[in-house]
Amino acid sequence: MLTCQMRVASDCAVKFDFDSTLCTSAGPEEIEAIVKEVEIVSESAAIVHIDAGARAGQLDFLPGQYAHVQVPGTDEWRSYSFACKPNDGNQLQFLIRLLPQGVMSDYLRDRAQPGDKLRLKAPLGAFYLHKVTRPLILVAGGTGLAAFLGMLDEMAADPARCPLPVTLFYGVTQVVDLCEMERIQKYAEQLPNFSYHSIVMKASEGWQGPVGVVTDLFEEHHFNGGEVDAYLCGPPPMVDAVKGWLDQREMDNSDVHYEKFSAS
Ligand SMILES: Cc1cc2nc3c(=O)[nH]c(=O)nc-3n(C[C@H](O)[C@H](O)[C@H](O)COP(=O)(O)OP(=O)(O)OC[C@H]3O[C@@H](n4cnc5c(N)ncnc54)[C@H](O)[C@@H]3O)c2cc1C
Known part of the structure; x- marks a missing residue:
């Protein structure tokens, strides 16, 4: 198809597969x-x-x-x-x-x-929140939460930006690694469609939540019949594990965006 010969006949979304530095002013x-x-x-x-x-x-x-x-x-x-x-x-x-x-x-x-x-x-970087057209799945490993705090700050300032369900899955090694839980709870109060789930890899006294890896939190109903946009951020092994989990499902109508926190 000769894209230079195409004429747009209706609203359309164009996905540019290159670094978003070219998208900002x-x-x-x-x-x-x-x-x-x-x-x-x-x-x-x-x-x-x-x-x-x-x-x-x-x-x-x-x-x-x-x-x-x-x-x-x-x-x-x-x-x-x-x-x-x-x-x-x-x-x-x-x-x-x-x-x-x-x-x-x-x-x-x-x-x-x-x-x-x-x-x-x-x-x-090219990892950023795209226009929300499907329910969002946000998956954070450890300080990978950082990117989602930015995205959720933006959504909280303009809740109309996320009219669809947004679910945050947040996994850490131990309960003492969990952070910004009050801030996350506040998003839940500000954004009617927002919910979150946390999991720790190592059980410890006083923790009554789930123990395991972040994919253990996933349930079929979170994935809207395979039509979601997933954002993954954190250590490379966690990002690869979640991508592998998603690859094994029928997710043809989903986009997966990710940022790996490799040593920099
Ligand atoms: C695009 C991008 C975004 C990132 N964003 C964040 C972020 O928001 N928050 C954050 O905490 N980190 C983030 N990182 C990772 C971060 O850049 C550093 O690599 C990390 O903070 C370690 O820096 P340091 O100087 O303390 O350790 P260094 O002096 O770089 O390394 C000390 C030792 O630790 C090892 N090491 C380095 N990084 C890691 C790691 N991530 N896990 C395990 N071992 C490691 C090194 O191989 C080395 O042996 C990001 C990385 C990338 C590529």
Whole structure:
């Protein structure tokens, strides 16, 4: 088919199979920012609040996209998904896993101070919330929750954006790794179509919820007869496992979008 000869005769959706930096008004840019606060939100993760207010005008990104962030005081850079929606003052959040040892992890645990300067390059990546035309399945592993906090912030600000059911599945290793549960509960109060389920891999005292991997939470009725849009974000093994699970089902009328948090 010669696409250059096609004429659109009705409303139509065009899917571009390339990086979404080409979809925002401008490409990635490098900006100066400062660390406002490192908020420890679980035994293994922190939300880093960054003030990029020195940039004139709103930093334009799509929730789900990521930034390349310089580790303050070093020449090392790491990738992090925005855990917030774009805003006037460019007050940004990143949800970052604290590894036992790592350049960013060590900085956040041992040296970070409010006022530390850093640089970031953004927006990057092709993982972002597309127009909602089918029920949404959001699957987060660990700090993969970050991308969905951004998307859900955006939906909560404009509930008309998600007229269809949105279900978040959130899996972590241990109960002490769960974070932002109050924020997730608040989305459930703001968004009538939103529900969520959490699961931990290792049982511990006091946890009465399910134990296992995130696919153990899936039930046929979540998948709307195979017509959903699935968004997966987190460690590569979890993303691959969920993709494998979906591949085995009849999901011809579904799109699967994913972001793998490989070492960056
Ligand atoms: C597109 C993209 C988006 C990302 N978004 C996020 C995000 O929002 N939140 C987040 O926490 N992480 C995210 N990551 C992962 C992140 O960029 C870093 O790799 C991670 O934070 C480790 O950095 P570090 O400097 O602490 O450790 P490093 O100094 O890079 O590594 C220390 C050691 O840990 C290993 N390692 C590195 N990363 C991981 C990992 N993810 N799991 C297990 N072992 C690892 C390394 O191989 C090395 O042995 C993202 C990665 C990509 C590619």
